[in-house]
Amino acid sequence: MSKAKISVSNLKLWYGNNEALHGIDVEFQAKKVTALIGPSGCGKSTLLRCLNRMNDRIVGCRVDGNVLLDGNDIYAPDVDVVELRTNVGMVFQKPNPFPKSIYENIVYAPQIHGMVDKTGMDELVETSLRKASIWDEVKDKLHEPGTALSGGQQQRLCIARTIAVKPDVILMDEPCSALDPIATAKIEELIDELKSEYTIIMVTHNMQQAARVSDHTAFFYMGDLIEFGNTSDIFTKPQQQQTEDYITGRFG
Amino acid sequence: MMTTADVFTWFISAIASLSIIAFVYARFTAIKIEQQEGRLHSRPNFFGWYAVSRLCVPTLGLAFLYSIFHMAGLINSNLLLFCVSFGAGFIYLFLGLKHLHKDFRARQAVEKVSRRLFFLAALISIFTTLGIVFSVLFEAFRFFTIVPLWDFLTGTSWNPDTAFLIGAGRDEGGAVPEFGSLPIFAGTFMITIIAMLVAVPVGLFAAIYMSEYASHRVRNMLKPTLEILAGIPTVVYGFFAAITISPLVVHAAEAFGLQADFTNALAPGLIMGIMIIPFISSLSDDVIRAVPQPLRDGSLALGTTHAETIKNVVLPAAFPGIVAAFLLAVSRAIGETMIVVMAAGLRPNLTANPLEGVTTVTVKIVEALTGDQEFDSAFTLAAFALGLVLLIITLVLNIGSTIVVRKFTQRYE
Amino acid sequence: MSSPSNLKRRYRADKRFKLYGIAAIAFSLCFLTFFFVDIIGKAIPAFEQAYIQVPVTYNEALKSNYNKAIPKAYRRLVSKAFLRTLPQKLEAHPELLGTTQPEWALANHRVDQFLKQHEGHGLKKKYRSKVEQLYQEDKIEFRFNANFFSRGDSKMAENAGVLAAVMGSVLVLLITILVAVPIGVMTAIYLEEFAPDNKFTQAIEVNINNLAAIPSILYGLLGLAIFINVMGVPRSSALAGGLTLALMTLPVIIISTRAALRSVPQSIRDAAYGLGASNLQVVMHHVLPLAFPGILTGSIIGLAQAMGETAPLLIVGMMAYIPEAPSSILNAATVLPAQVYTWSSESMRAFEERTAAGILVLLVVLLSLNALAVYLRKRFEVRW
Known part of the structure; x- marks a missing residue:
């Protein structure tokens, strides 16, 4: 395997007194798509949210262990979460564009981070939207509200918005679960294009989706990482009984 | 000599203009650094705000300290105020300007200050409570050094007129002032009871009708209309009770061969009850609608009528919420001032006859504190003692309603 | 099974219960209507104010005692709020000295209330016929009470505003x-x-x-x-x-x-x-x-x-x-x-x-x- 972009070692997480992750060790490869699968409540979304410290805001949430991004511990005391999140972007389950224009949705983050001056804005908007394969659909209505788009378009707008910050890693938390099959197909196609430039880690409930788009797959169960490996291996010859039971639909 | 208002104006203008200068300076410095050395950790605006916070925090803090000492009468020098507070602000600002370099985390610094600012704002509500408690407690305590607590709580005669003379040092051997508050509380409770006798049945049935019988459209019209009743200022109700309702009550009493005072307890009680109707109806409407539909369906499926379902299933389920609304309404009635000041009497009267004039706690507070005040006379201080009792009663009622809601509300999940 | 008569009784109880609700709403709405009608009815007369036409004589005596500007018969009918403006007016317009002008003056609140036929108007009997006569002759008229919106409080009711x-x-x-x-x-x-x-x-x-x-x-x-x-x-x-x-x-x-x-x-x-x-x-x-x-x-x-x-x-x-x-x-x-x-x-x-x-x-x-x-x-x- 090539060099790890993110490596997680012995990661434990508590919500209050409830231990939700019991010592996870996993490495995510650069410029690959890794799918996190498992039944509801298994900890896959929790792990995902650890990777850009979105869990910080949850009251009573405590983390122990190491998460290294390019060899640097993201939980070290001098780490600025804001900087971290510009490197590790996130796309959420439900499309959540800001109730502003499409243009403003894209330029918001680059503006607050001072990444681009006024003259570069238009160009940034176009490249971001193009990369998210939505430019042709919205180029004539850039100043209309993002919330007026269809669900699939909104999700691609959210991806474009994330790309505009130029992150290395994009986390996707069930990005297609609120979308219809056609919109889902478009997002999957997009993910396939994006992996040439970005490290993508996605949570999904849909095993066909994991099989279709990911290079690696991690199976979680009850807060433990049960199995991790190449997607083709996991789906054809799983090493663990639990993994096999899950992917063959015996539970979950 | 500058007046306080002048000092205030000068101070605010000075700190505002200096803040603008500090902001612009720091922002431009940041932009210059960015051009020379590359991308900054924080945006230039944060550097500006950082400079403003370095200037304002010590300046405003010291000015605040100064005002406390000034109010305590310890210092009185505008020069001192300006020199010390702005001096400290400048020193702190200049020390802070050294931080203006590429990797300085101005954003974190500004966020910390602003979070503290929000926290300070939240503290003001605590200080308001403390202010009310202590202002009432302190003067009430002075009152109880003059009048024994026991006499105040159990005495049946309120006759403070001579206290004012004693306070002014002109006691000419008249009657001893009496501060028995029993008739005042009796009057308060009588008017409250009358009000609740109007508000509870009307409010509750209005709520039942709106939530159980009325169509969505009718309800959406009725609810705001009823709430107009709560939006009418109490001074208006007071005028209406005194000018329109009181004479009506007197005439009606005459028709029955009874004698009624123009300052009878009935008129303010009735009007206060009407004022409280929307209070009861809105809160009850909310709790009745919160009763889950399956509960009603279950009852109706057993063959009960709509009214039986409401009486046997819906109201018992909503009961804690209704009791809480009732307690809050009682506290509102006891604390209500203008209606009783304008329509009830001034003379303390221990009676059970609602056609006679009675007086209330709030009336006596207003009477004692409007016009001449002597803060060493029991007459003025009595207002604070009455205020203390009023505060305790309302707090107990409010906490009681919270407990009722917490302890007895059923969870349906 | 409940007997039909029992069921009838229960339905009557059901109807009654609903009626209580309607009655509660009706009571509140009636009160609201009564309240607004009463307040508006009491308020409307205040938006009209009586003005009275008086002959004003601008003379030297007026400067020290403004009452002297108008005939005695009118002094109890005109508002002091009008009279006390006369010395300043004379100062501003010295050419008026020695003339007698008919002017519309703010009427006293007693005159106003008397003509509005309000009980407790307080106008003495001896003035009443005079006021009625002036009203017949159109020497008293009601105008929109602009003072109510342009003046502050006053001890003279006719001059008091918000x-x-x-x-x-x-x-x-x-x-x-x-x-x-x-x-x-x-x-x-x-x-x-x-x-x-x-x-x-x-x-x-x-x-x-x-x-x-x-x-x-x-x-x-x-x-x-x-x-x-x-x-x-x-x-x-x-x-x-x-x-x-x-x-x-x-x-x-x-x-x-x-x-x-x-x-x-x-x-x-x-x-x-x-x-x-x-x-x-x-x-x-x-x-x-x-x-x-x-x-x-x-x-x-x-x-x-x-x-x-x-x-x-x-x-x-x-x-x-x-x-x-x-x-x-x-x-x-x-x-x-x-x-x-x-x-x-x-x-x-x-x-x-x-x-x-x-x-x-x-x-x-x-x-x-x-x-x-x-x-x-x-x-x-x-x-x-």
Whole structure:
């Protein structure tokens, strides 16, 4: 395997007194798509949210262990979460564009981070939207509200918005679960294009989706990482009984 | 000599203009650094705000300290105020300007200050409570050094007129002032009871009708209309009770061969009850609608009528919420001032006859504190003692309603 | 199985129960109608005022005693408010000296009330026929009472208006808004977006709910003891009143702002955090703008409440006799509801209709404010 972009070692997480992750060790490869699968409540979304410290805001949430991004511990005391999140972007389950224009949705983050001056804005908007394969659909209505788009378009707008910050890693938390099959197909196609430039880690409930788009797959169960490996291996010859039971639909 | 208002104006203008200068300076410095050395950790605006916070925090803090000492009468020098507070602000600002370099985390610094600012704002509500408690407690305590607590709580005669003379040092051997508050509380409770006798049945049935019988459209019209009743200022109700309702009550009493005072307890009680109707109806409407539909369906499926379902299933389920609304309404009635000041009497009267004039706690507070005040006379201080009792009663009622809601509300999940 | 007669009885009980509900609603609506009809009926006469045509003689004697300007028979019919302007008028127009001009003068409130046929008008018997005769000759006429809106309080009922009280209300409310809205909004932001979940935060929350239930008159005691006695704010001033009302309005604003902040969906915050916005930026750029309509509505409702409030203002002395609009927030001032209160305790009959008219002005403003709040809520309501 090539060099790890993110490596997680012995990661434990508590919500209050409830231990939700019991010592996870996993490495995510650069410029690959890794799918996190498992039944509801298994900890896959929790792990995902650890990777850009979105869990910080949850009251009573405590983390122990190491998460290294390019060899640097993201939980070290001098780490600025804001900087971290510009490197590790996130796309959420439900499309959540800001109730502003499409243009403003894209330029918001680059503006607050001072990444681009006024003259570069238009160009940034176009490249971001193009990369998210939505430019042709919205180029004539850039100043209309993002919330007026269809669900699939909104999700691609959210991806474009994330790309505009130029992150290395994009986390996707069930990005297609609120979308219809056609919109889902478009997002999957997009993910396939994006992996040439970005490290993508996605949570999904849909095993066909994991099989279709990911290079690696991690199976979680009850807060433990049960199995991790190449997607083709996991789906054809799983090493663990639990993994096999899950992917063959015996539970979950 | 500058007046306080002048000092205030000068101070605010000075700190505002200096803040603008500090902001612009720091922002431009940041932009210059960015051009020379590359991308900054924080945006230039944060550097500006950082400079403003370095200037304002010590300046405003010291000015605040100064005002406390000034109010305590310890210092009185505008020069001192300006020199010390702005001096400290400048020193702190200049020390802070050294931080203006590429990797300085101005954003974190500004966020910390602003979070503290929000926290300070939240503290003001605590200080308001403390202010009310202590202002009432302190003067009430002075009152109880003059009048024994026991006499105040159990005495049946309120006759403070001579206290004012004693306070002014002109006691000419008249009657001893009496501060028995029993008739005042009796009057308060009588008017409250009358009000609740109007508000509870009307409010509750209005709520039942709106939530159980009325169509969505009718309800959406009725609810705001009823709430107009709560939006009418109490001074208006007071005028209406005194000018329109009181004479009506007197005439009606005459028709029955009874004698009624123009300052009878009935008129303010009735009007206060009407004022409280929307209070009861809105809160009850909310709790009745919160009763889950399956509960009603279950009852109706057993063959009960709509009214039986409401009486046997819906109201018992909503009961804690209704009791809480009732307690809050009682506290509102006891604390209500203008209606009783304008329509009830001034003379303390221990009676059970609602056609006679009675007086209330709030009336006596207003009477004692409007016009001449002597803060060493029991007459003025009595207002604070009455205020203390009023505060305790309302707090107990409010906490009681919270407990009722917490302890007895059923969870349906 | 229940017998048919039993069922009939139960259905009758059912009908009766519904009728109680209708009766309760009907009672409230009837009262509301009766109330508005009564107040408007009492207020309407105040918007008309009698004016009387008198021959004014501009002579030297007028300068020292303005009563000498008009014939004796008229002196009890014309308002002093008119007569006392004559010396200045003569000074401004010296050419009038020695002439006699017929002029329309503000009639005395007794004449006004007598012609409006109000009981207790107080016009002496000997003047009545004269007044009636003048009215027949069109030497007395009723005009729109513009003075009511352009004058302050006056001991002469015919000259009393709401202007000083309205200006006082504006000043007081301005202070209330400037103090209560920023502090209230900041408190709500702290509690919703920043506060750690600990005992102290819970204490603040409980405390705010208690504050909302404390009777307004106790805020008056606070204002008197702290603002006036300790901090030395002048008694009766708009500043004392405004600060007192600000503390009283604070819980209303905090509670409604918190509700508005809470209605902004978590997904918007997630989106902004995910893009690397800081805590403060999420609040300032996203949450606050989206909650703004709700905050505005809550502030307007709090403001309307403060505007109708009287009791705490009486305690801080804002029921003084104020004939002129206050020129600064440190000067003695009165507010509209306090003016209503002072007029209502005047014995002159003409003040009763002015009280009702003052109430009408107050109600129109308050109901418009509340309607505005409802409109804004409907207009900007966002469904997520």
